[in-house]
Amino acid sequence: MRIAIASDHAAFALKQALLPWLAEQGHETLDLGTHGPESVDYPDYGAALADAVAGGHADRGIALCGSGIGIAIAANRNPGCRCAHVSEPLSAALARSHNDANAIALGARLIGEEMARACITAFLATPFAGGRHQHRVDKLGVAPLEGISA
Amino acid sequence: MRIAIASDHAAFALKQALLPWLAEQGHETLDLGTHGPESVDYPDYGAALADAVAGGHADRGIALCGSGIGIAIAANRNPGCRCAHVSEPLSAALARSHNDANAIALGARLIGEEMARACITAFLATPFAGGRHQHRVDKLGVAPLEGISA
Numbered sequence: 510m511r512i513a514i515a516s517d518h519a520a521f522a523l524k525q526a527l528l529p530w531l532a533e534q535g536h537e538t539l540d541l542g543t544h545g546p547e548s549v550d551y552p553d554y555g556a557a558l559a560d561a562v563a564g565g566h567a568d569r570g571i572a573l574c575g576s577g578i579g580i581a582i583a584a585n586r587n588p589g590c591r592c593a594h595v596s597e598p599l600s601a602a603l604a605r606s607h608n609d610a611n612a613i614a615l616g617a618r619l620i621g622e623e624m625a626r627a628c629i630t631a632f633l634a635t636p637f638a639g640g641r642h643q644h645r646v647d648k649l650g651v652a653p654l655e656g657i658s659a
Numbered sequence: 660m661r662i663a664i665a666s667d668h669a670a671f672a673l674k675q676a677l678l679p680w681l682a683e684q685g686h687e688t689l690d691l692g693t694h695g696p697e698s699v700d701y702p703d704y705g706a707a708l709a710d711a712v713a714g715g716h717a718d719r720g721i722a723l724c725g726s727g728i729g730i731a732i733a734a735n736r737n738p739g740c741r742c743a744h745v746s747e748p749l750s751a752a753l754a755r756s757h758n759d760a761n762a763i764a765l766g767a768r769l770i771g772e773e774m775a776r777a778c779i780t781a782f783l784a785t786p787f788a789g790g791r792h793q794h795r796v797d798k799l800g801v802a803p804l805e806g807i808s809a
């Protein structure tokens with residue numbers, strides 16, 4: 510697969526560790542930065558990751574920041590990106606099977622490299638279940654969404 | 660605080676359990692549904708939750724679905740909503756201190772009611788740290804975000 514990956518400074522080391530591991534498995538990687546330990550703003554990298562996935566430049570995206578929360582919010586501003594913030598492989602698999610997630614966000618200060626690899630492995634290996642989930646996923650593709658009335 | 664809460668059918672029972680607990684602590688609750696166990700679409704409820712928070716009808720939002728992932732993606736389509744998907748209290752607190760999150764998403768099929776209460780307690784009690792985090796949060800408030808170039 511073509512896998513885009515983006516991180517802020519807090520997750521720079523994790524990104525660098527994941528890149529050769531992804532390549533070893535035969536994936537093509539698109540490194541959107543950051544490219545050093547200097548402080549940067551996670552929304553810029555979340556937006557870049559979402560652009561890459563939504564624009565068809567990558568099949569899947571991996572978004573990394575300190576907690577994974579901020580970069581996930583940023584990525585999900587793009588209606589073509591369905592980014593799941595996860596911390597263990599079951600959620601990573603459910604994000605694929607139920608939500609057809611095309612990106613995951615991980616927190617480099619909260620989970621270790623081995624857990625990150627387990628989440629990514631589940632995320633890349635799990636197919637979308639389709640069926641009743643499809644029209645819910647379709648509803649995620651428009652922005653702004655309209656809510657039910659209270 | 661005025662707290663909006665929304666769930667799909669998978670999290671209906673959790674929502675019903677949380678409502679009296681929130682009221683006991685003196686919070687005003689705004690129940691956006693769903694109002695029964697019948698199957699509904701989580702994007703509709705995520706959008707309603709985001710509308711309530713972004714529109715100033717609630718100070719904070721609680722979004723619930725089976726995994727918490729889908730409703731978080733839906734809520735974050737609204738640039739006025741910063742919804743953090745969490746499964747433990749440390750992430751719930753970081754979402755407030757670093758990301759000024761105004762909503763959290765929890766997975767009713769993945770965490771129990773006591774863990775949900777612990778996440779909500781941390782989320783409601785933690786102030787935003789401001790400082791260097793402020794202009795990053797400001798960047799989350801516009802959509803579509805523009806990413807850095809690869």
